[in-house]
Amino acid sequence: MTHYVDSEVAQLGTVLLHRPGPELARLTPRNNDSLLFDAIPWVGRAQEEHDAFAAALRSRGVEVLYLADLLTETLAVPEARAELTEQVLRSRRLGQTLRRRVADHLTYLDPAGLADVLTAGLAHEELRLGADRPGGLVWTLMNRHDFVIDPLPNLLFTRDSSVWIGDRVGVTSLAMPARRRETTLTDAIYRYHPRFVGTEFVYHPRMEHLEGGDVLLLAPGVLAVGVGERTTPAGAERLARQVFAAGLAHTILVVPIAQERATMHLDTICTMVDADTVLMYANVADELSAYTVIAGADGEELRVDGPAPFLRAAADAMDLDQVRVIDTGLDPVTAEREQWDDGNNTLALAPRLCVGYERNVETNAQLERAGIEVIAIAGSELGSGRGGPRCMSCPLVREPGGAAA
Structure with missing residues (x-):
């Protein structure tokens, strides 16, 4: 083309x-x-x-x-998915514990779901963490209305x-x-x-x-x-x-x-x-x-x-x-x-x-x-x-x- x-x-x-x-x-x-x-x-x-x-x-x-649509199709390419996920996880705002939780969350998303997160962001409450899956100090101190991944x-x-x-x-x-x-x-x-x-x-x-x-x-x-x-x-x-x-x-x-x-x-x-x-x-x-x-x-x-x-x-x-x-x-x-x-x-x-x-x-x-x-x-x-x-x-x-x- x-x-x-x-x-x-x-x-x-x-x-x-x-x-x-x-x-x-x-x-x-x-x-x-x-x-x-x-x-x-x-x-x-x-x-x-x-x-x-x-x-x-x-x-x-x-x-x-x-x-x-292009992003969803791009995320079907393993190298692209790995690269874009790593770039989000690289954020210095997250801290080690929350970074692991976000990585786990993103792993199970299909390309369309991951595209949604990469464009619309990920809210604090959407991770659904708790005593059995703690988010660490960063997640605990975040305002519940804040974003773990900012929307675009x-x-x-x-x-x-x-x-x-x-x-x-x-x-x-x-x-x-x-x-x-x-x-x-x-x-x-x-x-x-x-x-x-x-x-x-x-x-x-x-x-x-x-x-x-x-x-x-x-x-x-x-x-x-x-x-x-x-x-x-x-x-x-x-x-x-x-x-x-x-x-x-x-x-x-x-x-x-x-x-x-x-x-x-x-x-x-x-x-x-x-x-x-x-x-x-x-x-x-x-x-x-x-x-x-x-x-x-x-x-x-x-x-x-x-x-x-x-x-x-x-x-x-x-x-x-x-x-x-x-x-x-x-x-x-x-x-x-x-x-x-x-x-x-x-x-x-x-x-x-x-x-x-x-x-x-x-x-x-x-x-x-x-x-x-x-x-x-x-x-x-x-x-x-x-x-x-x-x-x-x-x-x-x-x-x-x-x-x-």
């Missing part, structure tokens, strides 16, 4: 999603902040919204793969833990502690699942912090990488070196963004909806800058130029006279509201065809007026973790060369 992505807008063939499940039901007012959610989602409604999202993709000919509610946002660049996958290095275990799952899937046998990697979780929401494939050979709350300058530099060495790109635009919750990733303020067109948060469009990075003549040192206005640097790198811009909202207040509600975070299924949240009425109208068809989906519950259609999707296959099918 050939997986290949070299643009944001070419005809989408295959996408990786994660249908929200019991991990969302683990969110409470006690832990939602630490688990990076702004509200407690209604799980049933979130699932309905996600199912409608997946159905919209399938109706346009997109193959939808689910992370939980942000798995919903599959864009962040891996990104395909050409025919190679980058399994990223997530910055927030609540999310770091996500990449152990995606890494194992890409290494052990039969569908991905022989896949080459261009990035690994042990490298500097880099998240997929900060990586835009502006055109074949041209990447933009946001640097802010999640992706570090060191992560952007490492990615540049990796893609240049692999011959996957000739230009990287490094784009500093505000280190704020509202702009956690570059794709919260800018996404592509056509080969020469971006949807951009108007309140920052004029001040957004970029540093242009290319490989040095010796192949070792990087050449860094700039800063220059982002839109000018992007047009030059993409060999365009200019990049067309569609503004979020119609005025500064509407723009701010709809940017917060992921109005900028669209997923292109093909040139001039994208998926966006229905609640961003003005932004969607702006897109339609500019000749961009919008497939509007509900997202009142899905958006509680601060992510839109692009965040919830990791493209695995697009038509090469930025072309439509």
Whole structure:
């Protein structure tokens, strides 16, 4: 199976999603902040919204793969099961006695049951320990509402833990502690699942912090990488070196963004909806800058130029006279509201065809007026973790060369 992505807008063939499940039901007012959610989602409604999202993709000919299914199939491979179990047991929180009890519990789970634990976590009470099977000091002193294995509610946002660049996958290095275990799952899937046998990697979780929401494939050979709350300058530099060495790109635009919750990733303020067109948060469009990075003549040192206005640097790198811009909202207040509600975070299924949240009425109208068809989906519950259609999707296959099918 050939997986290949070299643009944001070419005809989408295959996408990786994660249908929200019991991990969302683990969110409470006690832990939602630490688990990076702004509200407690209604799980049933979130699932309905996600199912409608997946159905919209399938109706346009997109193959939808689910992370939980791939993980279950991966765990049928003995080496993968042993590796992922060992990584969970390695946690320094457990202590020797509790580690043995958790190991015993995991041993008897079938692949589907183990996949559930690895995604939804394991609560203190679910181990059912007692006088005959003591959990040791750690288990005894734990709050009964705590987790022995933490849930991963942000798995919903599959864009962040891996990104395909050409025919190679980058399994990223997530910055927030609540999310770091996500990449152990995606890494194992890409290494052990039969569908991905022989896949080459261009990035690994042990490298500097880099998240997929900060990586835009502006055109074949041209990447933009946001640097802010999640992706570090060191992560952007490492990615540049990796893609240049692999011959996957000739230009990287490094784009500093505000280190704020509202702009956690570059794709919260800018996404592509056509080969020469971006949807951009108007309140920052004029001040957004970029540093242009290319490989040095010796192949070792990087050449860094700039800063220059982002839109000018992007047009030059993409060999365009200019990049067309569609503004979020119609005025500064509407723009701010709809940017917060992921109005900028669209997923292109093909040139001039994208998926966006229905609640961003003005932004969607702006897109339609500019000749961009919008497939509007509900997202009142899905958006509680601060992510839109692009965040919830990791493209695995697009038509090469930025072309439509």
